[in-house]
């Protein structure tokens with residue numbers, strides 16, 4: 001042991017210098033290799049509408065897998081359970097937590113000005129996904145990515161025109177039961193608009209009733225069952241998502257009414273999730289208009305552009321199509337991602 005304090009401190013000094021030198025050589029591999037520095041994760045708060053449909057579940061899965069730690073993100077996920085007040089709360093929490101980005105899948109178009117103004121004042125960019133928002137100032141959000149819901153509706157209506165024409169009844173009376181999604185959601189507003197416009201131009205077409213199915217199977221089942229109990233007859237169901245179609249089919253079949261293009265009632269459905277495509281292949285749904293939920297990688301790409309100092313497009317519409325029995329096969333359905 002070194003008893004002399006000066007000698008001891010000199011020894012300690014040399015020993016620590018030696019340790020630091022060794023550590024330096026070890027970490028740099030004698031200057032040949034640099035271990036990459038751990039990059040900081042990008043913190044993203046995502047406010048999701050809820051879990052009302054198969055489409056929504058596929059959308060959530062896509063967002064979670066794209067915004068993963070592996071891809072450089074820390075995701076704070078909030079499920080608003082179909083309530084706008086929960087979404088407002090979630091966004092305010094994200095602001096408090098000072099996240100790097102806020103991603104919002106809005107339940108409805110209106111009601112966002114105040115909270116997005118708060119996000120703007122906190123300097124947090126907001127990306128909107130799926131449905132759109134109606135705000136007085138467009139600078140309250142950075143970018144939106146989602147579907148062209150009006151085009152989806154028009155695609156459905158064009159198919160209906162072509163089908164009844166083929167059946168030789170274009171100008172015959174056509175009684176349509178309309179099952180709508182959540183009030184004020186872009187998907188509801190635009191798909192409804194396409195049908196309303198078409199009915200206006202076809203004197204024989206009437207909307208027998210409009211039911212508010214809230215995009216859920218349970219609600220649609222209940223409403224269609226009660227509607228059928230009134231004894232009113234219909235030729236077509238225009239259902240604003242697949243899950244509501246599932247509920248409608250159950251109610252129809254329980255009432256002894258068959259579904260199909262050449263049966264009692266034709267069903268027009270939106271989303272094209274796997275179970276709906278199976279019903280379409282069987283002929284029980286006549287047409288599935290695609291609505292693509294796989295927005296996770298698209299949101300990641302928007303964030304990457306912003307991180308690189310680029311200005312992404314304000315609005316990005318995804319490409320979509322439709323399916324009818326003639327186009328479908330088991331193989332096609334099995335290879336779909338949702």
Ligand code: AHR
Nearest residue numbers: 053055056187215241291
């Ligand atoms: O906004 C997209 C719609 O919301 C989908 O059609 C529906 O299934 C979902 O819940």
